[in-house]
Amino acid sequence: MALGRSLRRVLVMDSGLPCNRFTPHSHNFITHDGEAPAKIARKARKQVERYDTVHFHKGLAVEGKKRRQVLR
Numbered sequence: 861m862a863l864g865r866s867l868r869r870v871l872v873m874d875s876g877l878p879c880n881r882f883t884p885h886s887h888n889f890i891t892h893d894g895e896a897p898a899k900i901a902r903k904a905r906k907q908v909e910r911y912d913t914v915h916f917h918k919g920l921a922v923e924g925k926k927r928r929q930v931l932r
């Protein structure tokens with residue numbers, strides 16, 4: 861969200877297996893106490909999707925390459 865708000869083009873790639881997926885309720889996250897982790901994640905995604913600089917892709921990253929950026 862912070863990068864998207866700073867007008868950076870952002871790709872969020874996620875294979876969708878968060879480590880807390882087996883727990884029914886989240887605690888100690890103020891304002892979300894007792895909520896299901898998946899519900900918090902959906903809400904977070906909805907808020908980030910408001911920024912059209914940010915794109916989502918469901919998938920597993922298997923390698924990364926540094927590309928030379930051409931500044932205009």
Ligand SMILES: Cc1cc2nc3c(=O)[nH]c(=O)nc-3n(C[C@H](O)[C@H](O)[C@H](O)COP(=O)(O)OP(=O)(O)OC[C@H]3O[C@@H](n4cnc5c(N)ncnc54)[C@H](O)[C@@H]3O)c2cc1C
Pocket residue numbers: 873874875876877878879880881882883885886887888889919920921922
């Ligand atoms: C059982 C359990 C209960 C918990 N309960 C609480 C709680 O009550 N309160 C609390 O504050 N914290 C809790 N935690 C801790 C909390 O879940 C973690 O701190 C938090 O999920 C970490 O977020 P993260 O985004 O760093 O990692 P994750 O939530 O694990 O997300 C990582 C994501 O990256 C994806 N990924 C990994 N590798 C790749 C790849 N190569 N390409 C694409 N995607 C990839 C995964 O699929 C996953 O979706 C709990 C954790 C566990 C395990």
